[in-house]
Amino acid sequence: MEEKKIVIRKEKEINLKDLTSCEATLQMLKRAKKDGVETQFDRAVNMRACPIGADSACCKHCAMGPCRLNSKDPYGKVGVCGATIDTIMSRNFARMVAAGTACHNDHGMAMLEVFRDVVNGEIKDYKIADTGKLETVAASIGIETEGRSTHDIAIDLYHELKKTYTQVEGEIPFAKRVPEKTLETWRKHGIVPRGAMREIMELMNRSHMGVDQDYKNITKQCSRTALVDGWGGSMVATEIGDILFGTPSPVSIEINMGVLKEDQVNIIVHGHEPNLFESMISSVNEPSLIQAAREAGAKDINLVGMCCSGLEMFSRHGTPHAGNFSSTEPILVTGAVDAMAVDIQCIQQGLVKVAECYGTPLFTTNPRCHIEGATHIEFHERDPKTCTDEIVIKAISRFKNRKIPIEIPQYVSRGVQGFSHEYINYMLGGTFRGSYTPLNDNIINGRIRGVAGVVGCTNPRVKQDWVHVELVKELIKNDVLVIQTGCSQIALAKAGLTTPEAAHLAGPGLREVCETVGMPPILGLGACVDNTRILIACSEMVRTGGLGESIADLPVAGAAPEWMSEKAIAIGQYFVASGVFTVFGVTFPIIEGTKFHKHLFEELEELGFGKWGFTPDPYEMAQLMIAHIDKKRRALGIDRAQDRVLIDMADRQKLDAA
Numbered sequence: 114m115e116e117k118k119i120v121i122r123k124e125k126e127i128n129l130k131d132l133t134s135c136e137a138t139l140q141m142l143k144r145a146k147k148d149g150v151e152t153q154f155d156r157a158v159n160m161r162a163c164p165i166g167a168d169s170a171c172c173k174h175c176a177m178g179p180c181r182l183n184s185k186d187p188y189g190k191v192g193v194c195g196a197t198i199d200t201i202m203s204r205n206f207a208r209m210v211a212a213g214t215a216c217h218n219d220h221g222m223a224m225l226e227v228f229r230d231v232v233n234g235e236i237k238d239y240k241i242a243d244t245g246k247l248e249t250v251a252a253s254i255g256i257e258t259e260g261r262s263t264h265d266i267a268i269d270l271y272h273e274l275k276k277t278y279t280q281v282e283g284e285i286p287f288a289k290r291v292p293e294k295t296l297e298t299w300r301k302h303g304i305v306p307r308g309a310m311r312e313i314m315e316l317m318n319r320s321h322m323g324v325d326q327d328y329k330n331i332t333k334q335c336s337r338t339a340l341v342d343g344w345g346g347s348m349v350a351t352e353i354g355d356i357l358f359g360t361p362s363p364v365s366i367e368i369n370m371g372v373l374k375e376d377q378v379n380i381i382v383h384g385h386e387p388n389l390f391e392s393m394i395s396s397v398n399e400p401s402l403i404q405a406a407r408e409a410g411a412k413d414i415n416l417v418g419m420c421c422s423g424l425e426m427f428s429r430h431g432t433p434h435a436g437n438f439s440s441t442e443p444i445l446v447t448g449a450v451d452a453m454a455v456d457i458q459c460i461q462q463g464l465v466k467v468a469e470c471y472g473t474p475l476f477t478t479n480p481r482c483h484i485e486g487a488t489h490i491e492f493h494e495r496d497p498k499t500c501t502d503e504i505v506i507k508a509i510s511r512f513k514n515r516k517i518p519i520e521i522p523q524y525v526s527r528g529v530q531g532f533s534h535e536y537i538n539y540m541l542g543g544t545f546r547g548s549y550t551p552l553n554d555n556i557i558n559g560r561i562r563g564v565a566g567v568v569g570c571t572n573p574r575v576k577q578d579w580v581h582v583e584l585v586k587e588l589i590k591n592d593v594l595v596i597q598t599g600c601s602q603i604a605l606a607k608a609g610l611t612t613p614e615a616a617h618l619a620g621p622g623l624r625e626v627c628e629t630v631g632m633p634p635i636l637g638l639g640a641c642v643d644n645t646r647i648l649i650a651c652s653e654m655v656r657t658g659g660l661g662e663s664i665a666d667l668p669v670a671g672a673a674p675e676w677m678s679e680k681a682i683a684i685g686q687y688f689v690a691s692g693v694f695t696v697f698g699v700t701f702p703i704i705e706g707t708k709f710h711k712h713l714f715e716e717l718e719e720l721g722f723g724k725w726g727f728t729p730d731p732y733e734m735a736q737l738m739i740a741h742i743d744k745k746r747r748a749l750g751i752d753r754a755q756d757r758v759l760i761d762m763a764d765r766q767k768l769d770a771a
């Protein structure tokens with residue numbers, strides 16, 4: 114492959130150390146700079162964010178505009194149609210929620226179709242790996258499982274879950290899993306989702322020029338749409354992924370760019386759907402392909418994950434992981450990647466040029482995601498190996514013809530990952546009495562102050578991984594148990610903080626619990642669709658008792674400190690609508706001091722939901738989250754640590770006599 118060089122526009126001097134706290138990525142950024150190769154970090158420095166767009170103070174929903182309002186004087190002007198700043202910002206926000214929800218639902222629906230074809234026998238390369246999970250999920254939405262065959266339960270489950278997407282009236286199936294009081298709040302406000310297609314369609318209609326022009330009414334439909342993401346499409350993706358490929362349980366994995374091997378054929382899979390990766394595992398274990406790799410001079414074939422599909426794979430199979438979103442270009446700079454195969458979501462177009470520069474073949478595989486300049490080899494679940502075998506063959510050929518000097522940053526961390534909510538149940542309660550009672554008890558007695566979900570992307574507008582790591586360190590220091598998904602989980606794993614030994618960084622109460630159970634203070638739950646595991650964990654905490662009646666009563670908080678995608682906004686809105694205080698970093702696309710801002714950041718909580726928060730500073734973010742957790746503890750009457758009282762025989766006799 115012809116090597117090309119790209120000249121970076123020298124508009125600004127960049128101090129590379131300010132861009133990332135990932136040492137491996139930093140090493141590759143130095144090499145890229147030397148080679149004159151541009152990455153997202155250069156582009157972010159040279160592309161000043163539009164201040165009006167950043168505040169969402171512009172509208173291009175019709176050809177009377179585009180209209181730009183003044184962020185400094187938001188009520189000084191309206192659009193040509195008369196739209197106010199609150200209408201414009203809420204419509205823009207709505208379209209982000211619609212797009213994010215569409216992504217997760219399209220992913221979930223594709224997974225459900227694969228499940229249907231596996232059950233029908235039309236897809237033969239996959240099978241149901243976890244029948245126990247199949248039965249649990251089916252029973253949770255009222256499907257009879259007693260004495261029935263796996264096939265019959267699976268057929269019913271498919272038909273029931275299909276309603277998540279296609280139903281036009283009624284409530285989505287997983288509404289049955291929502292705590293009663295939370296569901297009551299949704300019903301009162303008319304936001305229980307019907308089906309994803311209906312909700313997304315209605316939100317797009319309402320955010321069109323000249324339809325819904327009341328920011329509070331638009332917010333309602335934002336919540337209804339976002340809820341069909343968290344409790345709908347994403348939850349289906351998680352549950353079907355577990356049923357087909359296995360429910361994760363903790364596994365020790367290696368993470369960071371040092372997992373690449375100079376003497377092996379290195380293949381990276383990056384994206385979000387587990388199907389491609391599962392088939393790639395079969396292909397790299399194919400004896401004829403291993404033989405071909407050896408004949409080409411390689412010791413073996415080394416399969417590595419990145420981003421969220423990598424998270425699904427290391428949670429299920431312990432597959433090594435090379436890094437998060439912002440490292441997907443830098444890893445190509447190693448020259449050691451013999452093929453990168455991608456499916457959907459978070460695949461930057463910039464990969465094409467970096468791949469070209471270092472002679473790495475880049476393959477798109479999903480009909481939804483072609484990229485100009487990448488080679489498309491379509492992946493079909495009914496014949497998956499044709500695609501993945503071909504990618505392996507091309508990777509072997511690239512290995513044989515490597516021209517670029519290899520430089521692999523020697524950074525590898527080890528961490529324990531793969532804490533499904535089922536495993537948390539088992540870990541805390543044991544095989545025969547699996548339950549959330551020990552978690553609730555330790556929250557009530559104050560050893561654990563509360564639980565924080567720290568999730569989401571990395572974003573070159575802030576120092577990569579730094580906000581995630583500092584925030585999480587601050588939270589565990591204050592006895593807050595942290596649960597994680599997505600690129601945030603990868604940041605903490607790279608920082609070496611997902612081991613049981615990291616308990617020494619926790620406050621005394623959390624440390625005691627972690628040491629007793631032998632668990633890390635930071636639990637990685639999987640990919641960004643697996644935020645639904647957090648929702649289920651919250652529901653279980655409510656059901657277990659002692660911490661209030663709805664998710665909004667729990668001493669929990671969420672954060673996406675380095676978010677960047679519309680999917681993150683949809684996730685944030687479904688956590689808020691479910692009752693969770695959710696803080697975002699980087700930037701927030703709403704002008705402070707406006708009515709819409711007040712609605713999202715204050716009034717939603719008064720209506721019985723959670724609310725939004727914002728700060729780019731990790732320490733302030735931790736304080737906001739801890740203050741919220743403490744507020745909830747006060748409301749529950751558990752704000753003072755309640756140590757277990759050990760009673761002696763004399764006390765016991767007094768009690769018996771009473």
Ligand code: SF4
Nearest residue numbers: 172175178180192194
């Ligand atoms: Fe301007 Fe209104 Fe058209 Fe938006 S919908 S571009 S605010 S005229």
Ligand code: MSK
Nearest residue numbers: 421459569570599600
């Ligand atoms: S990959 S959505 S950058 S978490 Fe799920 Fe990471 Fe955010 Fe993509």
